[in-house]
Every structure is written in structure tokens, then in C-alpha cells.
Amino acid sequence: MRRFLTNIPEQMDGVLRGAARAGGKVVADEIKDTTPSEEVRDNIRIRTKAESDHIRVRIDVKDRWARSLGIWLEYGTDPHFISVDESQRGGRSVGRINTLAKDSDKGHSLLIGGNFVGSTVFHPGARPHPAFRPALDRKEAEAVAAAQAYINTRVSRAGIKREPAGGDE
Structure with missing residues (x-):
């Protein structure tokens, strides 16, 4: 027992x-x-x-x-800026990075809807969708x-x- x-x-x-x-x-x-x-x-x-x-x-x-x-x-996101990190540029301009990415079918940094949008983008943030x-x-x-x-x-x-x-x- x-x-x-x-x-x-x-x-x-x-x-x-x-x-x-x-x-x-x-x-x-x-x-x-x-x-x-x-x-x-x-x-x-x-x-x-x-x-x-x-x-x-x-x-x-x-x-x-x-x-x-x-x-x-x-939790959503606050408004924020998005830019290309200096360590990723390799001396290239943001425009050149986008052109190379577009030509090689890789991800498009700061390319929205097929259009180059500049060296930074202001993201307005996102509403939360809690689950x-x-x-x-x-x-x-x-x-x-x-x-x-x-x-x-x-x-x-x-x-x-x-x-x-x-x-x-």
C-alpha cells in the first residue's frame, strides 16, 4: 500500500x-x-x-x-519608417538594390507595386487582430x-x- x-x-x-x-x-x-x-x-x-x-x-x-x-x-504595430539597412547596401544606392532585386526575382526592398518608393517608407502601422x-x-x-x-x-x-x-x- x-x-x-x-x-x-x-x-x-x-x-x-x-x-x-x-x-x-x-x-x-x-x-x-x-x-x-x-x-x-x-x-x-x-x-x-x-x-x-x-x-x-x-x-x-x-x-x-x-x-x-x-x-x-x-498587438498591432505602431507607425514606423522602413529603410534599407546600411550593412546590406554594399555601397549601392537603394534604387540600385531594387533594380538588382527586381532583375533577379528576389525580394523587393522598398519596391511597392512595382514602383521604387525612395530610400525610406513610412508605414502607418497595423491594427491588432488578437487571436x-x-x-x-x-x-x-x-x-x-x-x-x-x-x-x-x-x-x-x-x-x-x-x-x-x-x-x-
Whole structure:
């Protein structure tokens, strides 16, 4: 009996992390349904972490470009200037950089609609399109229910079912 009781916390850790993932999946699916960016949608991930006194679930966007897009969409951007970084010019003018980029079918620095717009561009900023917090607000009860259902399928009077192989996304 003592051995059984001693193993409960370790066994419950897997169950609770699975429950956190189940609840997080509900919220992550809502984020995927509401974000306007396919890049963000394809890079949503769910991670769990067991800390000393609780389990934490984190839903975020994988690093790099998709993460930047996610942040800009969630919070919007302030008005700002865009220019060619001096370290990227290689002694060339902005016009020459655009001509080379256009001729080589690469990205077009400061070329908008096929027209050279100058050495700097004023971007008016972008309105926010939040998806993360509103998804949690809308799906909180459903996420809690999914976590509880997960626990109910694994914990019974007969014992604790082991967490299936797998893990975080």
C-alpha cells in the first residue's frame, strides 16, 4: 500500500500534463480557426511544463518569422519608417538594390507595386487582430471540460492509467 501511495504523484504528473494538453488543444484549435495568417496557423504549438506545485500549459508560435507575425497580429504595430539597412547596401544606392532585386526575382526592398518608393517608407502601422487571448476567453470552459474529461478517462477506483507514449507538440 505504501509503495502504491508513494507512486501516485509520479503517475498523476503524466495525467495532469495530458489534461493540460487536452485543454490547451481546445484553445489552440480556436486560435487556428480565428487567426488571419496561415503562417501563424501552421506554426501554433502546445507545450506543458511540470513545476514544483503545478502544471503549466503554453500555447505559442514557433520561432522566427511566424512568431513575429503572430506578435504583430496580436498587438498591432505602431507607425514606423522602413529603410534599407546600411550593412546590406554594399555601397549601392537603394534604387540600385531594387533594380538588382527586381532583375533577379528576389525580394523587393522598398519596391511597392512595382514602383521604387525612395530610400525610406513610412508605414502607418497595423491594427491588432488578437487571436490568443480572445480564444482563451471564448474557450475557457470548454478547455476545462476537456481537461476534466481527460482526467476522468485515466483516473478511476481501479487505479491510474499510464499516459500513452507521445508528448508535447
